[in-house]
Amino acid sequence: MAQNPDSDPTSTLLRLRSSIDNIDAALVYMLAERFRCTQQVGELKAEYGMPASDPAREQRQIERLRSLAAEADLDPEFAQKWFTFVVAEVIHHHERAAESR
Numbered sequence: 001m002a003q004n005p006d007s008d009p010t011s012t013l014l015r016l017r018s019s020i021d022n023i024d025a026a027l028v029y030m031l032a033e034r035f036r037c038t039q040q041v042g043e044l045k046a047e048y049g050m051p052a053s054d055p056a057r058e059q060r061q062i063e064r065l066r067s068l069a070a071e072a073d074l075d076p077e078f079a080q081k082w083f084t085f086v087v088a089e090v091i092h093h094h095e096r097a098a099e100s101r
Protein backbone atom coordinates (compact mmCIF):
# COMPACT_ATOMS: atom_id res chain seq x y z
CA MET A 1 0.00 0.00 0.00
CA ALA A 2 1.30 3.50 -0.88
CA GLN A 3 2.46 5.55 2.11
CA ASN A 4 0.82 8.87 2.91
CA PRO A 5 3.51 11.37 1.78
CA ASP A 6 2.88 13.45 4.93
CA SER A 7 3.28 10.56 7.34
CA ASP A 8 7.05 11.08 7.29
CA PRO A 9 7.97 14.32 9.12
CA THR A 10 11.19 14.70 7.12
CA SER A 11 9.34 14.62 3.79
CA THR A 12 6.73 17.03 5.16
CA LEU A 13 9.50 19.42 6.21
CA LEU A 14 11.20 19.16 2.81
CA ARG A 15 7.91 19.73 0.97
CA LEU A 16 7.08 22.80 3.05
CA ARG A 17 10.61 24.19 2.71
CA SER A 18 10.42 23.80 -1.03
CA SER A 19 7.26 25.97 -1.05
CA ILE A 20 8.92 28.48 1.30
CA ASP A 21 11.90 28.73 -1.11
CA ASN A 22 9.54 29.37 -4.05
CA ILE A 23 7.66 32.04 -2.08
CA ASP A 24 10.94 33.72 -1.02
CA ALA A 25 12.10 33.77 -4.65
CA ALA A 26 8.78 35.33 -5.75
CA LEU A 27 9.08 37.98 -3.01
CA VAL A 28 12.61 38.89 -4.14
CA TYR A 29 11.48 39.25 -7.77
CA MET A 30 8.42 41.31 -6.73
CA LEU A 31 10.57 43.59 -4.57
CA ALA A 32 13.11 44.03 -7.39
CA GLU A 33 10.25 45.01 -9.73
CA ARG A 34 8.87 47.46 -7.15
CA PHE A 35 12.31 49.10 -6.76
CA ARG A 36 12.61 49.35 -10.56
CA CYS A 37 9.35 51.37 -10.54
CA THR A 38 10.31 53.52 -7.55
CA GLN A 39 13.68 54.24 -9.16
CA GLN A 40 11.84 55.78 -12.13
CA VAL A 41 9.64 57.77 -9.73
CA GLY A 42 12.85 59.00 -8.02
CA GLU A 43 14.34 60.15 -11.33
CA LEU A 44 11.11 61.95 -12.24
CA LYS A 45 10.96 63.68 -8.85
CA ALA A 46 14.64 64.69 -9.05
CA GLU A 47 14.18 66.08 -12.56
CA TYR A 48 11.12 68.17 -11.63
CA GLY A 49 12.23 69.14 -8.11
CA MET A 50 9.41 67.22 -6.40
CA PRO A 51 9.83 66.17 -2.73
CA ALA A 52 11.32 62.71 -2.11
CA SER A 53 8.50 61.64 0.20
CA ASP A 54 4.72 61.98 -0.02
CA PRO A 55 3.30 61.33 3.48
CA ALA A 56 -0.36 61.65 2.35
CA ARG A 57 0.14 58.96 -0.31
CA GLU A 58 1.93 56.76 2.24
CA GLN A 59 -0.96 57.15 4.67
CA ARG A 60 -3.44 55.97 2.01
CA GLN A 61 -1.17 53.02 1.16
CA ILE A 62 -0.89 52.05 4.84
CA GLU A 63 -4.67 52.10 5.29
CA ARG A 64 -5.16 49.99 2.16
CA LEU A 65 -2.44 47.50 3.09
CA ARG A 66 -3.71 47.14 6.66
CA SER A 67 -7.16 46.34 5.34
CA LEU A 68 -5.78 43.83 2.77
CA ALA A 69 -3.66 42.22 5.51
CA ALA A 70 -6.68 41.79 7.79
CA GLU A 71 -8.62 40.17 4.91
CA ALA A 72 -5.67 37.85 4.22
CA ASP A 73 -5.31 36.90 7.90
CA LEU A 74 -1.93 38.62 8.12
CA ASP A 75 -1.13 40.85 11.11
CA PRO A 76 -1.84 44.46 9.94
CA GLU A 77 0.92 45.75 12.27
CA PHE A 78 3.39 43.48 10.51
CA ALA A 79 2.16 44.64 7.07
CA GLN A 80 2.62 48.26 8.13
CA LYS A 81 6.12 47.61 9.53
CA TRP A 82 7.14 45.90 6.29
CA PHE A 83 5.77 48.80 4.22
CA THR A 84 7.44 51.47 6.38
CA PHE A 85 10.76 49.61 6.12
CA VAL A 86 10.56 49.44 2.31
CA VAL A 87 9.43 53.06 1.91
CA ALA A 88 12.31 54.33 4.10
CA GLU A 89 14.73 52.69 1.66
CA VAL A 90 12.84 54.14 -1.35
CA ILE A 91 12.99 57.66 0.10
CA HIS A 92 16.71 57.24 0.77
CA HIS A 93 17.16 56.30 -2.92
CA HIS A 94 15.08 59.33 -3.99
CA GLU A 95 17.21 61.66 -1.86
CA ARG A 96 20.39 60.23 -3.37
CA ALA A 97 18.94 60.66 -6.89
CA ALA A 98 18.13 64.33 -6.12
CA GLU A 99 21.62 64.97 -4.64
CA SER A 100 23.39 63.49 -7.64
CA ARG A 101 21.80 66.04 -10.02
Ligand SMILES: C=C(O[C@@H]1C=C(C(=O)O)C=C[C@H]1O)C(=O)O
Pocket (backbone or CB within 6 Å): 038, 041, 052, 053, 054, 055, 057, 058, 061, 086, 087, 090, 091
Ligand atom coordinates in the same frame (compact mmCIF):
# COMPACT_ATOMS: atom_id res chain seq x y z
C1 LIG B 1 7.25 56.07 -4.86
C2 LIG B 1 6.93 57.27 -4.35
O1 LIG B 1 7.75 57.91 -3.40
C3 LIG B 1 7.70 57.61 -2.01
C4 LIG B 1 7.66 56.16 -1.82
C5 LIG B 1 6.47 55.49 -1.79
C6 LIG B 1 6.42 54.00 -2.00
O2 LIG B 1 7.48 53.37 -1.99
O3 LIG B 1 5.31 53.47 -2.20
C7 LIG B 1 5.27 56.20 -1.60
C8 LIG B 1 5.27 57.55 -1.42
C9 LIG B 1 6.51 58.36 -1.40
O4 LIG B 1 6.81 58.74 -0.07
C10 LIG B 1 5.73 58.01 -4.74
O5 LIG B 1 5.62 59.21 -4.43
O6 LIG B 1 4.85 57.40 -5.38
